Amino acid sequence: MPYAAGPATQGTNGMAIASMVLGIVGVLMCWCYGIGALPGLIGAILGHVSQKQIRERQQEGKGLAITGIITGWSAVALTVIGIVIVVIIIANDPTFWDEIQNGSSSSDWD
Structure with missing residues (x-):
């Protein structure tokens, strides 16, 4: 007597996979x-969209979507923090660009 098959799953949501990959690349x-x-940013947006698709289509990949959202927004936040740090450094050192353009010799560190 054959066993009854369970409900067929739709597989893993491809957008959730892409979300996670882009989030990790962003970080x-x-x-x-x-x-x-x-x-x-693209990874975070895809993660939000894929969560909706996963709910509607009964697919797998919720964890991948959440990972994409977290890593995606973390990448955006870390990038903004890095830019703010560079701007603060430049604002506090008016000779910063002169040193970069002219190059610093090894005697500057002595």
């Missing part, structure tokens, strides 16, 4: 000239 790149904010 890893958040100190690269502010580039990490873009994949982080």
Whole structure:
């Protein structure tokens, strides 16, 4: 006597997977000239959209979507913090750009 099959799942939501990947990439790149904010923001948005799809379509991947949201918004926050730190450094040291443009020699550190 065959067993009755359980309800068929729709599989893992692809947008949730993309959300998690972009969130992680955003965190890893958040100190690269502010580039990490873009994949982080996209990952967070995809995470929110995928949560809605997961509820409506009875799919799997809720944890992936939550991970994408958390890492995505973390990447955006870390990027903003990094930019604020750089702006504060530049504002407090008016010779900052001169030193960068002229290059600093090893004798400056002696």
